[in-house]
Amino acid sequence: MSLGKIQLQAAQVYLKVAAGANLNDVLTQVRAQYEWTPQEWGTIQDLSYGSQRYRGSLNGYLRLRVPKPLPEPKLEALLIVAMYQLMYTQNAQHAVVNEAVQAASKLANGKFKSLINAVLRQVIREECKLPKVVLQDPEAKYNFPLWWIERLKSDYPKHWHNIVAASQLPPPLTLRVNRRHMTAEAYLAVLAEHDIAASVVGEQAVRLKQATSVVNLPQFSEGVVSVQDWGAQQAALLLNPQTGERILDACAAPGGKTGHILELADVDLLALDVDAKRLQRVAENIERLRLPAHLQAADAAKLDGWYDGTQFDAVLADVPCTASGVVKRHPDIKWLRRKNDANTVALQQHKMLDVLWSTVKVGGRMLLATCSIFPEENHQQLQAMLSRHADARLRLEEQLLPNDAQDGFYYALIDKV
Numbered sequence: 001m002s003l004g005k006i007q008l009q010a011a012q013v014y015l016k017v018a019a020g021a022n023l024n025d026v027l028t029q030v031r032a033q034y035e036w037t038p039q040e041w042g043t044i045q046d047l048s049y050g051s052q053r054y055r056g057s058l059n060g061y062l063r064l065r066v067p068k069p070l071p072e073p074k075l076e077a078l079l080i081v082a083m084y085q086l087m088y089t090q091n092a093q094h095a096v097v098n099e100a101v102q103a104a105s106k107l108a109n110g111k112f113k114s115l116i117n118a119v120l121r122q123v124i125r126e127e128c129k130l131p132k133v134v135l136q137d138p139e140a141k142y143n144f145p146l147w148w149i150e151r152l153k154s155d156y157p158k159h160w161h162n163i164v165a166a167s168q169l170p171p172p173l174t175l176r177v178n179r180r181h182m183t184a185e186a187y188l189a190v191l192a193e194h195d196i197a198a199s200v201v202g203e204q205a206v207r208l209k210q211a212t213s214v215v216n217l218p219q220f221s222e223g224v225v226s227v228q229d230w231g232a233q234q235a236a237l238l239l240n241p242q243t244g245e246r247i248l249d250a251c252a253a254p255g256g257k258t259g260h261i262l263e264l265a266d267v268d269l270l271a272l273d274v275d276a277k278r279l280q281r282v283a284e285n286i287e288r289l290r291l292p293a294h295l296q297a298a299d300a301a302k303l304d305g306w307y308d309g310t311q312f313d314a315v316l317a318d319v320p321c322t323a324s325g326v327v328k329r330h331p332d333i334k335w336l337r338r339k340n341d342a343n344t345v346a347l348q349q350h351k352m353l354d355v356l357w358s359t360v361k362v363g364g365r366m367l368l369a370t371c372s373i374f375p376e377e378n379h380q381q382l383q384a385m386l387s388r389h390a391d392a393r394l395r396l397e398e399q400l401l402p403n404d405a406q407d408g409f410y411y412a413l414i415d416k417v
């Protein structure tokens with residue numbers, strides 16, 4: 001398939017996300033529509049993620065050069081995709097421009113071909129850098145919506161700038177090494193034998209120098225390693241499962257933390273998720289790890305669907321959240337969320353946490369976890385929960401902020417007394 005057709009496909013993806021669709025869902029549909037070669041698919045993914053990651057800057061530049069919106073939205077999306085290639089990738093400039101102009105000839109009867117050509121050539125003349133005037137707009141400068149920037153400034157007056165900077169980087173690929181098989185040091189040596197450069201970042205964690213597909217990872221299919229962000233790896237470590245314990249993983253899919261808990265100890269684990277299709281991914285994950293768990297598709301907030309009345313030693317409450325901490329990995333989230341979403345989600349979490357707390361035995365513990373950095377879902381949620389439950393004692397609280405090594409996560413470990 002020509003680069004022009006791939007650019008058009010990525011433009012279509014961009015428009016669907018701009019209309020409110022989740023990028024991952026859109027890409028899943030696109031993948032099923034055609035037999036993409038690995039290279040074509042890699043390009044579509046890069047163009048789709050990249051144009052969301054830098055959407056603020058790309059839009060700012062587009063409006064500078066084309067102040068009036070074009071009659072065909074796909075033309076604008078095509079420009080965004082091609083501008084992304086010129087400004088943020090090493091793609092051959094002339095191929096990017098020529099193919100985009102070719103692709104534009106198929107839209108709006110080719111009326112805007114010369115405009116597309118002129119804008120893209122202007123980008124090249126400006127050495128593919130954003131003019132200073134564009135950077136006066138905070139959305140273009142930081143690649144976040146204005147309301148989000150304002151929030152970060154008030155919630156994290158000292159760290160907001162680092163959070164914003166880190167959020168623009170593509171995420172690192174971190175692996176969790178199954179401690180039932182080997183240490184991170186030992187796996188590093190295995191990677192070296194396959195000429196894969198990496199470094200040890202924890203006793204059981206390795207970070208690759210360059211991201212690669214899991215099919216290239218030695219012993220992945222045997223369950224020796226799993227892909228999991230370093231921040232996400234802290235959940236099971238904090239829960240600290242012990243042999244023989246009865247554990248509930250209340251919102252388990254796709255099963256990253258489920259697998260980690262099972263690697264750490266021989267436990268009796270029940271993994272719930274309300275979404276049966278997503279729960280299938282938990283099944284695949286633990287099958288690959290060859291570790292046992294009970295899986296059930298059920299609403300964790302409604303006990304009568306799944307609870308037999310026997311309380312748990314430990315509950316992992318990795319509750320649904322705005323995912324504001326993982327925008328490096330899911331850049332569309334920055335543009336899909338609305339200002340009040342954290343409050344709405346916090347209400348759902350509140351109900352679920354109260355129900356789950358009733359399933360923890362006295363002397364047991366619950367780990368409240370989110371991949372958000374908004375306090376309504378985290379510290380404020382914890383404080384409200386502690387004030388509602390006299391038998392809850394906070395043992396530990398951690399807000400991990402996104403940086404070049406990890407995504408943003410929140411953890412609160414609560415003991416039942």
Ligand SMILES: C[S@@+](CC[C@H](N)C(=O)[O-])C[C@H]1O[C@@H](n2cnc3c(N)ncnc32)[C@H](O)[C@@H]1O
Nearest residue numbers: 251252253254255256257273274275299300318
């Ligand atoms: C943050 S994700 C969990 C990530 C998972 N713990 C992991 O490490 O791979 C939240 C999950 O909660 C599930 N969920 C949402 N509402 C739920 C409910 N009422 N009961 C159970 N699961 C729910 C979603 O389907 C989603 O899979």
